[in-house]
Amino acid sequence: MAEGWDDLISEMLSLSQEETETAELAEAIRDDSDSESEAKLVACSPQTSDQWYVQLLKAHTKDIVPGGTQISGPIELLSGCTASFAEAAVLEALGIPFHACSTSEPNPSFRKFAHCNHAVDHAHEFLRGQADDAPCTLHPHARSCCVPCSVDLSIFGTPCPPFSQQRSKRMVSGTVKNHVLYSTTFGEATAFLERKEPKAAVMEQVRGFDKPEYAGDKSTPMRRFLDEIRLLERSGNFPVGGGYHIVINMLDYAEWVKLSRPRIFLAFLRKDVYDLVDAKNFIEIFEMIQRQQIAVGPLEISSLLLPTDDPLWKQHMQDHTKNSKTRTPQEPNDNAVWLRETAAWREKLGISPQFSPWTSCGFFEGIGLRKTHRVRDLLDCIVAEKTANLQKKTPAAIRAAMSGMYADTSQSHSRRTFTNKTGITNCLTTSSELYSFDRDAIVLPVEHLLLHGHHKSTVIPNGMSQADIKELAGEGMALPCLAVIIWSIFLTKQFP
Ligand SMILES: [Zn+2]
Numbered sequence: 279m280a281e282g283w284d285d286l287i288s289e290m291l292s293l294s295q296e297e298t299e300t301a302e303l304a305e306a307i308r309d310d311s312d313s314e315s316e317a318k319l320v321a322c323s324p325q326t327s328d329q330w331y332v333q334l335l336k337a338h339t340k341d342i343v344p345g346g347t348q349i350s351g352p353i354e355l356l357s358g359c360t361a362s363f364a365e366a367a368v369l370e371a372l373g374i375p376f377h378a379c380s381t382s383e384p385n386p387s388f389r390k391f392a393h394c395n396h397a398v399d400h401a402h403e404f405l406r407g408q409a410d411d412a413p414c415t416l417h418p419h420a421r422s423c424c425v426p427c428s429v430d431l432s433i434f435g436t437p438c439p440p441f442s443q444q445r446s447k448r449m450v451s452g453t454v455k456n457h458v459l460y461s462t463t464f465g466e467a468t469a470f471l472e473r474k475e476p477k478a479a480v481m482e483q484v485r486g487f488d489k490p491e492y493a494g495d496k497s498t499p500m501r502r503f504l505d506e507i508r509l510l511e512r513s514g515n516f517p518v519g520g521g522y523h524i525v526i527n528m529l530d531y532a533e534w535v536k537l538s539r540p541r542i543f544l545a546f547l548r549k550d551v552y553d554l555v556d557a558k559n560f561i562e563i564f565e566m567i568q569r570q571q572i573a574v575g576p577l578e579i580s581s582l583l584l585p586t587d588d589p590l591w592k593q594h595m596q597d598h599t600k601n602s603k604t605r606t607p608q609e610p611n612d613n614a615v616w617l618r619e620t621a622a623w624r625e626k627l628g629i630s631p632q633f634s635p636w637t638s639c640g641f642f643e644g645i646g647l648r649k650t651h652r653v654r655d656l657l658d659c660i661v662a663e664k665t666a667n668l669q670k671k672t673p674a675a676i677r678a679a680m681s682g683m684y685a686d687t688s689q690s691h692s693r694r695t696f697t698n699k700t701g702i703t704n705c706l707t708t709s710s711e712l713y714s715f716d717r718d719a720i721v722l723p724v725e726h727l728l729l730h731g732h733h734k735s736t737v738i739p740n741g742m743s744q745a746d747i748k749e750l751a752g753e754g755m756a757l758p759c760l761a762v763i764i765w766s767i768f769l770t771k772q773f774p
Contacts, residue, residue, distance in 0.1 A: 381400070516548075
């Protein structure tokens with residue numbers, strides 16, 4: 279089975295390299311489209327055209343006439359555990375009309391966030407219940423909550439922890455398969471695809487999904503997942519469409535914003551709706567967008583943050599300060615791990631244990647920051663490292679040298695989670711406490727959402743805690759990356 283999949287995948291991937299052939303095929307399709315009318319181009323919907331990533335995406339693809347026939351009404355969207363319901367925001371921003379027939383999300387706070395921003399017919403807790411048409415959270419007394427329509431697009435995510443390379447025992451044999459959340463991908467997600475057979479689907483996972491499970495493992499969880507789908511396909515478990523062309527897309531959000539978030543997006547194109555030529559076109563469009571975006575380069579993080587005099591910033595900072603645990607810095611425990619880590623780091627830099635170029639500089643406030651000894655020390659070590667070659671270490675010179683830098687103070691000294699030499703800052707997690715050296719303040723959870731492409735007008739439900747907003751952003755997808763995939767599928771055939 280594994281060989282079958284590898285063949286198909288390598289076939290799909292190598293197709294994209296057959297540039298001449300693909301170009302000819304794409305040309306044929308464009309000629310077809312041209313002969314009908316120009317009305318096929320879908321304009322930005324006026325209320326969302328100010329979204330920065332939509333402007334870029336549409337500029338990158340301005341010469342492409344969408345394949346297929348013009349979309350006649352809303353597409354049917356089925357969402358599975360995507361946390362922030364990013365796909366609804368993306369479709370709206372792209373101006374693609376949709377009807378959200380069903381969602382699933384175990385976190386009630388995330389469900390509330392989704393419902394505050396978009397209408398949905400059914401809201402399940404889990405992929406399994408959604409696949410089984412079980413009663414949903416909106417209709418707990420119903421006999422069943424089924425989706426009667428055929429689904430045009432489904433976006434789903436499964437838990438990352440089993441596969442994440444950030445997990446300390448990720449490479450220990452058995453820890454992936456025995457992880458409590460493993461069966462959500464192997465079982466629930468496959469059942470979801472089998473039962474609903476969406477015409478197109480997108481699944482997001484961390485890059486660790488395609489890394490061996492243990493030293494010497496010749497395969498990866500992703501390859502095993504694809505094998506399983508192939509097996510279901512051969513067993514006739516996709517009666518409507520006969521199975522899927524699957525394209526593996528690697529995207530790093532750092533191509534859009536100087537914020538790392540490398541992800542795998544698997545695009546599933548149902549075989550009775552999308553043929554191999556469509557799959558080739560999809561790959562070509564996707565790669566073209568990536569090339570154009572790389573040529574443009576990523577935005578600075580600061581360009582997406584709120585001004586600190588913005589009422590929204592003030593309101594959220596007030597809320598953050600009110601609710602965050604007020605920790606009086608205590609003398610560190612002599613056995614604390616970070617003390618050993620800072621000693622090693624400082625020795626390497628050749629600085630004394632007391633050297634504190636940032637926190638003793640006179641200007642340091644650390645607005646919104648948990649100013650524990652560990653956090654203060656971490657900032658000082660980072661600044662000492664970044665300004666090691668600075669000739670005159672005046673406060674002004676140090677501030678200037680730290681401009682554009684960020685540190686995730688929720689992470690240990692040893693992880694070195696601060697802006698790297700190429701200007702890229704580490705991936706936001708569900709617990710990140712990102713500190714801006716420019717602002718001398720934390721980046722608020724609501725700004726984590728903005729950094730991932732959410733619009734400033736996104737509604738945050740009353741009573742949603744700062745911790746929940748941060749978790750939502752950390753678990754959710756980066757909208758521009760998802761938009762690349764959805765827009766590529768749209769341009770391929772306009773969701774027939
Ligand atoms: Zn329902």
